[in-house]
Amino acid sequence: PAELRELLLSRITDIPDHPQPGVVFKDITPLLADPAAFGALTEAFAELCGRHRVDKIVGLEARGFILAAPVAVRAGVGFVPVRKAGKLPGTTLGQAYELEYGTAEIEIHADALAPGDRVLVIDDVLATGGTADASLQLIRRAGAEVAGLAVLLELGFLAGRQRLEPGLKGAPLEAL
């Protein structure tokens, strides 16, 4: 709803020239510091879990962890981390993806998801969509089903939604 959207937007600030000149960085730390806004965000994500019959939540390192973990507790479903390569201790599946310059890799524990699990991916910001797209591939390779992708903020001018369309295979992309 419009009120939620206004509340959330009022708690996200613009930081010019971070992390490099010419970039206007969207900073969500004021939202995290406001329990009313953080609580409303958590409720809105948790509501998606019911609507899309989700039974696992995947959070994307690092800010995705902060948003996804309380949603998992609220919705009563398990939390599974997708981390930057080299951080998870067990047997992992890895997925490389393109950055503006060079590549990066994310990983999931190979046994974290069960066949038939319906997984909701949560992150803070959808920018180019590279990170989210790689996470969808990991979830499918781990044998589970993508129930949807939910983000707080979508930077529409970077066209992440278009990049993600093939990878979503019809699953919903919800930007609050």
Ligand code: PRP
């Ligand atoms: C940011 C953001 C998303 C991703 C979006 O994370 O939190 O995960 O980039 O960009 P993309 O859509 O172009 O892939 P970052 O890699 O900066 O990691 P952090 O959360 O650990 O700071």
Ligand code: HPA
């Ligand atoms: N804010 C937070 N995370 C991001 C941004 C941003 O503006 N761009 C890419 N990841």
